[in-house]
Amino acid sequence: MLGFDADLYQRVIGGAGALRSQIDAIVDEVAATGYDSIFLIGSGGSYAAMWPYEHLMTRLSTVPVRSAIAAELVLTGDPRLTERSIAIFSSLSGTTKETVAALEYCRERGVTTIALTGYADSPIAVADHVLVNWADDETASESVDIQLLLLTTALLHRRGEFDDYERLANELADLTSVLTRVQEQADPIAEAFAKKHVETDYHFLVGTGMLWGFTYNYSMCILEEMQWLRTTRVHGAEFFHGSLELIDRDTSLLLFVGEDETRPLMDRVLRFAETYNDDTTVVDTADYPLDGISPEFREFVGPIVVDAITIRFSKHLEAARRHDLTTRRYYRKVEY
CATH class of the missing domain: 3.40.50.10490 (Glucose-6-phosphate isomerase like protein; domain 1)
Structure with a gap:
């Protein structure tokens, strides 16, 4: 990979x-x-x-x-x-x-x-x-x-x-093999996303529950800081309180869907996206087998799983856009 x-x-x-x-x-x-x-x-x-x-x-x-x-x-x-x-x-x-x-x-x-x-x-x-x-x-x-x-x-x-x-x-003693298989499964999806969006400069990210912190983090610290891409990040429960007005047919909409009790909130966002958007990417932890993880613990390890999935997105965006993930203009470069 x-x-x-x-x-x-x-x-x-x-x-x-x-x-x-x-x-x-x-x-x-x-x-x-x-x-x-x-x-x-x-x-x-x-x-x-x-x-x-x-x-x-x-x-x-x-x-x-x-x-x-x-x-x-x-x-x-x-x-x-x-x-x-x-x-x-x-x-x-x-x-x-x-x-x-x-x-x-x-x-x-x-x-x-x-x-x-x-x-x-x-x-x-x-x-x-x-x-x-x-x-x-x-x-x-x-x-x-x-x-x-x-x-x-x-x-x-x-x-x-x-x-x-x-x-x-x-x-949780050693998730290396589990997360490596997650990355292998996500890799072709990530490669296709990066090739499709090599020129896209705006992405709209949505998540809830155990994945809301990750959604915020990936938007700000990866896509913005490491790729200099413009993003919006919004909690799935708040998506329908104004943010949905920014969605056009060609808006890159990236949905992070977990397996905790907040999943119905993301199902609602997905239903909207299927009707009004033609460029929705869904990262759903339920799509990934996690050998050795009990079903009742899958919701807890959701952030770890999306960490592994989006490493693939980040690496392929880095290559496709020819923008190194370590490049900074201001962060730790200038006085703030």
């Missing part, structure tokens, strides 16, 4: 799953101390990556959970953020200045901090608990999603709110 490094992928995916014992130890410690709230804090893609797990915990738990933009939290504060809170941070490089500042803000207030990073010596590795798994930019999403799914379901399990943690964690 174009741009696919099997050894690197094994290192990242297997490495994320191998953090389970460390995650269990962290959760045991914070559960023993006790906590009253959970904050999921990040910037950009790392912020959007928190949304599925806010969604998951809000559905299954009574504990207050909030995903927060790091820079905004430091300016506005939150009276629920106290020494009885857990704050979870993610930054692959560990150098995102807004995330580093938010971590220090939390530490100053006695908040228990947990950091996910790719480097043991990164600035956010000063958190109370640190999970380290190296990844490159293209595999970081899978790494973070696997870790966050393990971490949040472990927290729920210790609270008596998710009895199936042990079984789920065992199935």
Whole structure:
């Protein structure tokens, strides 16, 4: 497959799953101390990556959970953020200045901090608990999603709110072969999309539930940041409150459909698209066999699956448009 490094992928995916014992130890410690709230804090893609797990915990738990933009939290504060809170941070490089500042803000207030990073010596590795798994930019999403799914379901399990943690964690031990097969299945679809849209400069993305954070992330951090393409991103439930007026017959409409309880919202969007649009691409996790993943867990691994699918889209867009995914004009290039 174009741009696919099997050894690197094994290192990242297997490495994320191998953090389970460390995650269990962290959760045991914070559960023993006790906590009253959970904050999921990040910037950009790392912020959007928190949304599925806010969604998951809000559905299954009574504990207050909030995903927060790091820079905004430091300016506005939150009276629920106290020494009885857990704050979870993610930054692959560990150098995102807004995330580093938010971590220090939390530490100053006695908040228990947990950091996910790719480097043991990164600035956010000063958190109370640190999970380290190296990844490159293209595999970081899978790494973070696997870790966050393990971490949040472990927290729920210790609270008596998710009895199936042990079984789920065992199935997440090493998803390399499962996700490689997902990429192989998605590759010809992605290649055809890239060839069709080599000149398209505007894409409209829609998702819900466990996939809404991914939809936002792929729109902003991949298509906009890495390909300089104009996009609109909208939640499937909000699509019918004005955004649908932007859809023409030839609008590139990209729908991310998962298997959680919000799927009917995307079915509604798809029905509209089938009637009024001739350029709809559907990425549906239900189309992909996931050997070794129990049917009841498919909704939880949805973000990980679309991570793998859209790596193929990104690599083929990069090649077809001759626009390297690492090229930037402004991000980390100019003062902001």
